[in-house]
Amino acid sequence: MEIGSFILRRFGQAVVVMLIISLIGFFIQDSLGDPVRQLVGDSVSTAEQEILREKLGLNDSFVVQYTRFIKNAVQGDLGNSYFFKEPVVSVILQHLPATLELTLAASFLVIFISFPLGILAAVFPFHPLMRLVMTLSAIGISIPVFLTAIFLIYIFPVNLGLFYSFGRGEVVDLDVGFIWQTSFLSIDGFLHIILPATALSSIMLPLFIRLVRSEMREVLEQEYIRFAYARGINKWRILFSHALKNAMLPILSVGGVQFATMISYTILTESVFQWPGMGFMFLEAVNRSDIPLIVSYIIFVGLIFVTTNTLVDMLYTFVNPNVKLKDQ
Amino acid sequence: MEKNTKKTNAKALLLRLSVVLLLSVSLLSSLAWSKTLKLAYDADPISLDPHEQLSGGILQYSHMVFDPLLRWTQDLKFEARLAERWQRIDPLTMRFYLRRDVTFHSGNPMTAKDVKWTFNRLKESPDFKGIFVNFEDLKIIDDYTIDLKTKARYPLVLHTATYIFPMDSKFYSGKDSQGRDKGMVAKEANTYASRNASGTGPFTITARQQGVKVVFTRFSGYWDKASKGNVSEVILTPIAENSTRVAALLSGDVDFIAPVPPTDLAKLRKNRKLSLVELAGTRIITFQLNQNRKNEFKDKRVRQAIVYAVNNKAIVSKIMKGFASVAAQQSPPGYLGHNSNLEPRFNLNKAKALMKEAGYAEGFSVTMMAPNNRYVNDEKIAEAVASMLAKINIKVSLKTVPKAQYWPAFDKREADIMMIGWHSDTEDSANFTEFLLMTPDKETGYGQYNSGNYSNPKVDELVLRSSTIVDEAERKKVLQEVETLLFNDAAFIPLHWQNLAWASKRNVMIKPILNVQNFPYIGDLVIK
Numbered sequence: 063m064e065i066g067s068f069i070l071r072r073f074g075q076a077v078v079v080m081l082i083i084s085l086i087g088f089f090i091q092d093s094l095g096d097p098v099r100q101l102v103g104d105s106v107s108t109a110e111q112e113i114l115r116e117k118l119g120l121n122d123s124f125v126v127q128y129t130r131f132i133k134n135a136v137q138g139d140l141g142n143s144y145f146f147k148e149p150v151v152s153v154i155l156q157h158l159p160a161t162l163e164l165t166l167a168a169s170f171l172v173i174f175i176s177f178p179l180g181i182l183a184a185v186f187p188f189h190p191l192m193r194l195v196m197t198l199s200a201i202g203i204s205i206p207v208f209l210t211a212i213f214l215i216y217i218f219p220v221n222l223g224l225f226y227s228f229g230r231g232e233v234v235d236l237d238v239g240f241i242w243q244t245s246f247l248s249i250d251g252f253l254h255i256i257l258p259a260t261a262l263s264s265i266m267l268p269l270f271i272r273l274v275r276s277e278m279r280e281v282l283e284q285e286y287i288r289f290a291y292a293r294g295i296n297k298w299r300i301l302f303s304h305a306l307k308n309a310m311l312p313i314l315s316v317g318g319v320q321f322a323t324m325i326s327y328t329i330l331t332e333s334v335f336q337w338p339g340m341g342f343m344f345l346e347a348v349n350r351s352d353i354p355l356i357v358s359y360i361i362f363v364g365l366i367f368v369t370t371n372t373l374v375d376m377l378y379t380f381v382n383p384n385v386k387l388k389d390q
Numbered sequence: 391m392e393k394n395t396k397k398t399n400a401k402a403l404l405l406r407l408s409v410v411l412l413l414s415v416s417l418l419s420s421l422a423w424s425k426t427l428k429l430a431y432d433a434d435p436i437s438l439d440p441h442e443q444l445s446g447g448i449l450q451y452s453h454m455v456f457d458p459l460l461r462w463t464q465d466l467k468f469e470a471r472l473a474e475r476w477q478r479i480d481p482l483t484m485r486f487y488l489r490r491d492v493t494f495h496s497g498n499p500m501t502a503k504d505v506k507w508t509f510n511r512l513k514e515s516p517d518f519k520g521i522f523v524n525f526e527d528l529k530i531i532d533d534y535t536i537d538l539k540t541k542a543r544y545p546l547v548l549h550t551a552t553y554i555f556p557m558d559s560k561f562y563s564g565k566d567s568q569g570r571d572k573g574m575v576a577k578e579a580n581t582y583a584s585r586n587a588s589g590t591g592p593f594t595i596t597a598r599q600q601g602v603k604v605v606f607t608r609f610s611g612y613w614d615k616a617s618k619g620n621v622s623e624v625i626l627t628p629i630a631e632n633s634t635r636v637a638a639l640l641s642g643d644v645d646f647i648a649p650v651p652p653t654d655l656a657k658l659r660k661n662r663k664l665s666l667v668e669l670a671g672t673r674i675i676t677f678q679l680n681q682n683r684k685n686e687f688k689d690k691r692v693r694q695a696i697v698y699a700v701n702n703k704a705i706v707s708k709i710m711k712g713f714a715s716v717a718a719q720q721s722p723p724g725y726l727g728h729n730s731n732l733e734p735r736f737n738l739n740k741a742k743a744l745m746k747e748a749g750y751a752e753g754f755s756v757t758m759m760a761p762n763n764r765y766v767n768d769e770k771i772a773e774a775v776a777s778m779l780a781k782i783n784i785k786v787s788l789k790t791v792p793k794a795q796y797w798p799a800f801d802k803r804e805a806d807i808m809m810i811g812w813h814s815d816t817e818d819s820a821n822f823t824e825f826l827l828m829t830p831d832k833e834t835g836y837g838q839y840n841s842g843n844y845s846n847p848k849v850d851e852l853v854l855r856s857s858t859i860v861d862e863a864e865r866k867k868v869l870q871e872v873e874t875l876l877f878n879d880a881a882f883i884p885l886h887w888q889n890l891a892w893a894s895k896r897n898v899m900i901k902p903i904l905n906v907q908n909f910p911y912i913g914d915l916v917i918k
Contacts, residue, residue: 095794096801101577103444103517105815105825107835108801110516118578145436146600147580212633219641227638228430228629229602336629338602346601346630349763351794 069372076368083364084135087357088128095351097144118144131357140361141354145347150358152240154340159242160230161339164331165324167245167259172266180274181301184282187275196275199268207327211261211334218257226254228336258335265327266320273316277309284308310381318374322367424622425917427898428644430635434604434628438595439583440555441575444517444815446908453909454606454624455495456555456589457614459486459505460548464905466724466817468548472500472556472590476548479537481860482526484547488534492613494558496588502530507559507573509538515575520835521553521815524857543858545865549816558588592617592913593624603627612913619914636893639664645898645917648910650891652713652766658893667901670715671890671908672722673813674822675765677758677775677883678842684756684806687842691748693880698741699782700775702734702885709770714886719873720812720822722887724906726862727819727869732877734884741782753783759805760788761796766888772809775883800841808841811888817907819869823853827881844881 098115115121119130134141139149146153183192219227231254234247245251281287282305290300329341336342340359347355435451436443453461459473473486492500509528512518524544529537538547562573566582574581587595590613593606606624627644629635632651636658638644650658650666658666679687679696686692706714718734721727745751756779760772769790776786786807791799800808814821829845830837836850852872859865876882890908894900897918903911 093795095792096798099797099801100794101443103815104812105444105520105838106517107520108832108838109835110519114516114577142578142580144578147437147578147584212637215634215637215641219643220637223641227641227643228634229627334631334634336627336631336634338599342630343601349792349794 065376068376072368072372076365079368080361080364083360084131084357085128087353087360088124088131091353091357094348094353094356097351097353100350100352101144140358143347143355144352145350145355150355153343153355154358154362155240157338157340157343159244160337161325161328161332161341163245164255164258164262164328164337164339165321167255168262168266168324169321171259171263172270175263176267176270176274180271181278181306183271183275184278185301187279195271199271202264203268205264206330207261207265208330208334210264211258211331214257214261215334225257227257230254230338258331258337261334262324262327262331266324269320270313270317273313274309277312278305281305281309307381311378314377314381315374318370318377319367322363322370325366326363425620426623426625427621427646427912427915427917429624429626429912430629430638430644430647431626432628432630432632432635432649434601434626437584438587438598439575439581440557440587440589441511441515441518442577442581442584444521449907450909452555452589453591454593454912455587455591455595456557457492457591459488459551459554459556461552461911462817462905462907462909464902466906468552472505473551476551481543482540484538484551485531486536486538486551488536489613490534492590493611494561494588494590495594495609495611496558496561497611498558498560498588500556500558500590501533502536503533504556504559505536505554506530507562508554508557511557511573511575512554516577518553521550525550543860545857545860545862546816546818549818556590557583561586561588592619601628606912614913617914618916619912621912621915621917624912639893639895642895646892646894646900648890648892648908650893652711652891655711655713655891663896664893665896665898665900666891666893667904668713668889668891669904669906670722671813671888672725672817672906673765673811673888674717674720674722675714675768675771675809675811675885675888676720676826677807677809677885678826678840678844679883680803680806680808680842682843683803686748686750686754687806689748690879691744692750695741695744695748695750695782696779696784697880697883698735698737698744699784700778700883700885701736703736705771705774706886709767709774710886710888713766713889713891715889717884717886719877719884720826720882721819721869721873725814725817725819726866727873729870729873729877732873738781745782751783753785755785755787756806757804758786758788758807759796759799760790760809761793762790764793764796765809765811768809771885775885800839803841803843810839810841812839819873820853820856823849823872823876827876828853842882844879846875846879846881849875849881 097118098111098120101114102111119127131141141150142148143150143153179195183195186192215227218224230245230251232248232250233243233245234251236242236244245255287300287305290304328339329345331337332339332342333345344356344359347359433447435447437448440448440452440456442448457471459471460468461471463469472489472492474489476484476486479485488502488505494500506528513522524540526539526541529539531537538551540547562583564572566572572582575583592609592612594609595604596607597605604626606626608622629638635647636651636654639647655666658664679693681687703716706712706716716734718732719729745753758772758776760768762769772788772790776788779786789805810826812822812826824836825839827840827844828836828850830840830843849872852868856865856868859868890906892900892904899916899918900910903914
């Protein structure tokens with residue numbers, strides 16, 4: 063009951079957020095450039111351009127265009143992409159798997175590296191190795207992701223002949239209501255995802271190592287941990303079962319938001335690796351003034367943010383039953 | 391009973407074995423001659439319809455899946471393709487004799503009917519109709535002979551015929567699944583022709599995922615048996631990011647890339663495993679001075695002063711790293727109107743003197759706009775020109791924007807000085823002036839890109855006359871005179887012609903198939 067009404071309220075908020083985003087999207091479309099100029103060759107006469115502009119409905123007033131958009135949107139039609147010539151929803155769905163898999167693979171790396179390293183750094187704060195890890199993470203956090211990506215390409219495929227410099231390689235089609243192309247079911251596809259995922263994880267990894275470390279250190283200084291030690295409970299049990307569980311709460315809340323942020327970071331990673339995901343699609347859409355696709359992408363990313371935040375809030379209750387779901 | 395099954399089992403096994411053996415033999419033998427080319431451009435074709443957009447990308451694609459009546463050679467001559475030969479039969483008519491042994495990918499034979507159908511479609515296409523505006527009609531004489539008729543005497547009939555890539559009229563006739571005409575040309579609709587293709591070209595498309603890859607397979611019934619091309623499959627991947635495209639070639643993930651970014655030229659030149667081909671391009675980069683917005687620009691001396699103040703040689707050597715040819719006019723060498731007497735004229739003292747003479751020794755302030763992702767180094771060039779103008783006391787406030795926002799700004803003439811680059815679709819000099827410097831006229835469309843509002847009746851008259859002169863020597867004189875007039879008037883600030891560069895693995899022999907139009911003839915490519 064409580065969860066049901068919570069989700070319902072969140073859903074209502076999401077609709078409002080998306081309406082506002084779409085309004086802003088339409089409001090700024092004039093400064094996004096002229097899609098007609100991207101569709102025609104340089105030498106096409108202004109008269110011909112005008113005919114196309116009229117056909118696309120770009121001469122209508124802001125109110126007329128927005129009303130038309132909302133009317134269609136209610137029926138699930140967000141318009142057609144000028145470039146792909148397909149409904150934007152299906153264009154986004156075609157590009158979604160690549161981005162989600164990339165983000166997932168990067169998150170995997172982040173989790174499996176940051177937790178052990180963060181915990182070790184909290185337990186042995188003065189060990190020289192751990193100090194090195196912390197220094198490296200400080201450097202890592204300040205290198206822009208596209209630079210990391212280019213470095214990776216020049217080190218691995220160009221100089222060592224390992225992994226691949228671009229694209230997804232061989233993908234396997236899965237039918238999940240639409241065609242989901244996965245990288246994880248072929249060796250070639252898996253080898254292709256390694257570098258982009260590493261590049262993408264490079265922003266979150268240092269952040270998470272530091273986060274896990276500081277949260278763990280804080281928890282480890284609590285009274286109950288000392289009592290646990292005094293009772294002679296196994297050291298690792300204390301670390302993982304007692305301490306980590308309590309350190310998880312803030313990590314989860316940051317992590318949820320960061321997962322959503324990572325999807326927007328994919329724009330850079332994807333454009334360097336020519337990764338056919340949503341981020342690259344969005345960048346190209348901006349270059350081509352493909353306005354329906356731009357607006358829908360922003361709405362979609364808004365939806366992802368709202369969803370992950372809701373999921374994180376719900377996870378809270380599982381980790382710590384004292385937390386009550388409510389909206390402020 | 392049991393014995394029997396065993397026997398059949400053994401038989402089946404034998405059969406299976408022999409099939410496997412046969413398969414592997416045929417696979418091996420096909421491997422011996424099948425060559426796959428992994429190709430990376432900065433973008434993939436936006437559509438499979440050759441008439442949807444007049445752009446380099448679409449024309450590159452057209453040369454792979456279709457064939458033109460004739461095409462350009464590396465030294466700007468015409469080469470017979472689907473038209474075996476041609477002859478002028480009267481001042482308004484050019485007769486083309488078509489090859490008789492050509493079939494489309496669908497299996498339909500190519501005849502005059504298809505050429506006629508294609509011509510009519512070109513005249514309807516918003517992007518291509520402008521090129522064919524001087525043509526009256528295409529007449530079918532017999533199945534393999536056609537007459538191209540012009541409205542008046544027209545010197546560029548052959549130039550224009552390079553844009554006629556016959557399409558399979560039978561294949562594109564009828565209704566698609568949505569009840570629309572299969573031959574429909576439209577940008578905003580998901581047309582049949584934008585998804586399906588049947589041409590006469592060396593390749594058919596066997597797989598396509600827009601923005602990810604296009605797979606081309608050699609057409610077994612290709613007419614040009616004399617072609618040495620041995621590529622049986624082309625995998626075209628768009629790689630938008632310059633450094634990734636270069637890295638993909640360096641790591642061996644692709645065999646052939648274009649364009650090569652100027653920053654990587656030096657590195658690739660030294661690499662012995664790769665071959666790099668550079669050609670002097672034909673796209674002119676200029677600035678225009680808006681006389682409507684800025685009264686000072688109405689004074690010829692001010693315009694001249696600006697041309698004298700801009701050190702375009704330095705821009706080519708410092709910013710373009712030599713990857714461009716310094717220009718003093720619009721027509722590149724090799725074009726009819728190219729006038730070799732016109733030299734770049736950087737001279738700061740002269741510039742200052744001219745400013746003084748015009749009464750602007752103190753200078754003035756102007757606004758300038760340039761794109762930042764349209765031409766090679768466009769933003770840096772604009773910055774350099776702005777600082778060069780500061781030396782003659784012209785204070786420039788510069789704004790650079792992405793191309794998506796630049797064109798609307800250019801159409802509204804939003805700044806006093808604006809950058810514009812131009813490539814002549816007809817490979818002819820008149821085209822430059824028609825679009826960039828003739829007196830703007832909404833009715834005729836001339837001067838569509840003349841943001842400077844430069845107007846010289848003599849120039850207009852000469853350019854219009856040039857399009858009716860068929861005699862090459864006489865036409866050359868007229869077009870060269872146009873360049874001289876524009877030069878003396880300082881009608882625009884000439885910068886340079888952008889070069890072109892391609893790079894490939896050593897065993898991919900790209901040099902013979904490249905040209906300044908940037909239409910690599912992949913069908914003729916040899917891989918060793």
